Amino acid sequence: MNNETKKMLSVYATKIRMGIIESTHGAKAGHPGGSLSSADLFAYLYFNEMRVDPKNPKAEDRDRFVLSKGHCAPGLYSALALKGYFPVEDLPTLRHIDSYLQGHPNMNTVPGIDMSTGSLGQGISAAVGMAKGAKYLGKDINVYSLLGDGEIEEGQVWEAMMFAAQYELDNLCVFIDSNGLQIDGACEEVMSAEPIDEKLRAFGFEVMTINGNNFDELEKAFEAFHNTKGKPFGCIMKTVKGKGVSYMENAVDWHGKAPNDEEFEIAMAELRAKLAELEEA
Amino acid sequence: MADVKMIATRESYGNALKELAADGADKLVVLDADLSAATKTGIFKKAYPERHINCGIAEANMMCVAAGLSTMGLVPFASSFAMFAAGRAFEQVRNTIGYPHLNVKIGATHAGISVGEDGASHQCCEDFALMRAIPGMVVICPADDVEARQAVKAAYHYNGPVYLRFGRLAVPVFHDESYKFEIGKGEVIREGNDVTIIANGLLVNEAIEAGKALEAKGIGAEIINIATIKPLDEELIIASAKKTGKVITVEEHSVIGGLGEAVCSCLSENCPTPVKRIGVYDEFGHSGPALDLLKQFGLSAENIERVATEFVK
Numbered sequence: 182m183n184n185e186t187k188k189m190l191s192v193y194a195t196k197i198r199m200g201i202i203e204s205t206h207g208a209k210a211g212h213p214g215g216s217l218s219s220a221d222l223f224a225y226l227y228f229n230e231m232r233v234d235p236k237n238p239k240a241e242d243r244d245r246f247v248l249s250k251g252h253c254a255p256g257l258y259s260a261l262a263l264k265g266y267f268p269v270e271d272l273p274t275l276r277h278i279d280s281y282l283q284g285h286p287n288m289n290t291v292p293g294i295d296m297s298t299g300s301l302g303q304g305i306s307a308a309v310g311m312a313k314g315a316k317y318l319g320k321d322i323n324v325y326s327l328l329g330d331g332e333i334e335e336g337q338v339w340e341a342m343m344f345a346a347q348y349e350l351d352n353l354c355v356f357i358d359s360n361g362l363q364i365d366g367a368c369e370e371v372m373s374a375e376p377i378d379e380k381l382r383a384f385g386f387e388v389m390t391i392n393g394n395n396f397d398e399l400e401k402a403f404e405a406f407h408n409t410k411g412k413p414f415g416c417i418m419k420t421v422k423g424k425g426v427s428y429m430e431n432a433v434d435w436h437g438k439a440p441n442d443e444e445f446e447i448a449m450a451e452l453r454a455k456l457a458e459l460e461e462a
Numbered sequence: 463m464a465d466v467k468m469i470a471t472r473e474s475y476g477n478a479l480k481e482l483a484a485d486g487a488d489k490l491v492v493l494d495a496d497l498s499a500a501t502k503t504g505i506f507k508k509a510y511p512e513r514h515i516n517c518g519i520a521e522a523n524m525m526c527v528a529a530g531l532s533t534m535g536l537v538p539f540a541s542s543f544a545m546f547a548a549g550r551a552f553e554q555v556r557n558t559i560g561y562p563h564l565n566v567k568i569g570a571t572h573a574g575i576s577v578g579e580d581g582a583s584h585q586c587c588e589d590f591a592l593m594r595a596i597p598g599m600v601v602i603c604p605a606d607d608v609e610a611r612q613a614v615k616a617a618y619h620y621n622g623p624v625y626l627r628f629g630r631l632a633v634p635v636f637h638d639e640s641y642k643f644e645i646g647k648g649e650v651i652r653e654g655n656d657v658t659i660i661a662n663g664l665l666v667n668e669a670i671e672a673g674k675a676l677e678a679k680g681i682g683a684e685i686i687n688i689a690t691i692k693p694l695d696e697e698l699i700i701a702s703a704k705k706t707g708k709v710i711t712v713e714e715h716s717v718i719g720g721l722g723e724a725v726c727s728c729l730s731e732n733c734p735t736p737v738k739r740i741g742v743y744d745e746f747g748h749s750g751p752a753l754d755l756l757k758q759f760g761l762s763a764e765n766i767e768r769v770a771t772e773f774v775k
Contacts, residue, residue, distance in 0.1 A: 241535065245533075247530075287561075287562075288533075288562050289562060289563070295533065296529070296530070296533065296558075296562070297557075297558070297561055297562040298558075299557065300553060300554075300557040300558070302522075303522075303526045303554055303557060303558045304526075304558075306522070306523045306525075306526030306527050306529075306530070306554075306558070307526045307527070307529045307530035307533075307558055308530060309523070309526075309527055309530060310526060310527035310528060310529060310530020310531045310532075310533075310534075310538075311530040311531070311533060311534055312530075313515065313527065313530070313531065314530060314531040314533075314534030314535075314536055315534060317491065317531075317534075317536070318534060318535075318536075336522075337520075337522045337523055337526075337554075340518075340520035340522060340523035341523050341526075341527075343518065343520070344517060344518070344520070344523055344527060347518070348515075
């Protein structure tokens with residue numbers, strides 16, 4: 182990846198992180214931890230990969246993205262706003278009683294959302310259905326989906342994986358945000374799904390494990406996805422939960438808690454400093 | 463009775479899907495969960511194998527796959543037994559089909575205790591309650607082959623989620639082909655002034671038989687078929703209740719949350735009327751031949767006649 186692209190993506194990822202902090206602060210609720218760990222993927226998807234047009238959010242032949250871990254809506258909303266689907270200024274209305282920015286993604290109120298999600302394990306099945314539909318219709322449409330490493334404890338996820346392999350859905354790219362933490366603690370302690378890579382392989386996927394907070398490695402994963410034929414592609418992204426905000430990093434408490442005013446200022450100062458550093462470079 | 467055709471509405475389901483495709487329904491795709499021989503989507507599969515998607519024994523995934531397919535402009539019919547379509551996959555239907563109001567049709571066969579020998583684990587008497595409670599969900603339970611085939615076609619042409627309930631047991635075909643089914647519209651099968659009998663599914667025919675027996679006793683029963691339990695044809699029900707002043711509901715479902723309660727809610731808010739509910743009274747079914755079970759649970763013309771006779775005294 183050239184430096185210009187990397188800089189562009191880093192700037193967007195930082196702005197997405199700022200949007201996550203602004204929206205969860207505005208909501209006084211929400212899920213910053215997993216949104217922050219996935220922010221680099223959101224930046225890559227919407228600014229370097231997906232064939233989408235914010236002026237025509239329902240275009241039939243667009244690529245699709247399903248946020249199966251729907252609670253990370255602040256990250257996705259932030260990316261969509263920056264992409265131009267709706268005003269960035271609306272982000273702090275997240276979860277407000279009169280806002281279209283629902284606590285979990287709603288495809289009927291939020292422009293750019295391809296599937297309503299929130300109940301874990303269901304989004305991946307819908308993504309699989311979209312990929313099957315694209316194949317059935319003979320359309321060149323890629324379907325991307327993001328799951329949490331806690332989410333994959335849901336049995337339905339593995340029903341979906343079997344389906345994807347059975348129907349050779351090589352237009353399906355599944356990311357697992359492996360930040361190692363779920364609400365009640367470390368995934369390893371609550372209910373370990375490891376080894377995730379071997380499980381996915383056994384379920385018929387082409388599998389790659391990368392650092393999900395590194396754009397060069399994300400680029401390699403997308404290349405591998407595009408080169409995979411005859412089977413679905415799975416990417417395990419090793420990430421840092423809370424990435425980009427010092428006091429949220431690797432802290433399980435920040436799974437589903439909003440920053441207060443003081444914490445908000447600290448987080449925004451850190452992200453503004455990061456942005457300045459990127460823009461100077 | 464020898465000339466009465468007997469067809470299970472699950473058979474009608476399979477045939478109607480095939481007829482739809484033959485009539486040019488180009489968005490139609492059919493999903494099943496390893497039960498295509500029993501749900502009769504096998505009839506469709508044989509004619510249109512490339513449009514039949516077997517999801518394996520994984521109903522939760524199937525419902526959400528159907529949701530995904532619908533967002534691509536297709537009209538999926540997701541098929542399984544009522545127990546698994548409405549029961550096992552309830553939350554998938556609620557959250558990934560109902561909440562986004564997607565254009566998915568659920569074909570649920572083997573509903574009620576007339577499943578027979580398989581017993582309680584497969585006898586779903588709770589699906590009306592579950593599906594009615596989902597905002598925006600249309601719930602249909604056709605009475606015979608003619609109505610079932612038309613209901614499948616109406617569901618295809620309707621834009622939004624629809625739950626269709628079919629039976630395993632072959633039942634008499636009493637509608638002639640000139641009958642026109644419309645979503646949300648009830649059907650007055652015979653008029654009467656003494657008591658209203660509201661039924662759906664295979665019990666409509668039992669209600670008709672009861673109506674004949676009651677007439678012989680000098681009791682005029684108004685027989686109404688409410689194939690669409692949601693949205694309910696309130697106007698028709700209220701008008702009949704005002705006329706007869708007594709209402710009996712008959713359903714192959716728990717009396718909790720089904721047709722009986724839907725009618726009671728409608729009447730108590732609009733024109734309070736005494737109601738007797740015939741249905742399954744807060745218990746599980748068990749194994750046995752379907753017809754014997756229906757009799758044992760009071761889901762028969764004889765019991766409807768008995769309840770009505772007592773009611774009008």
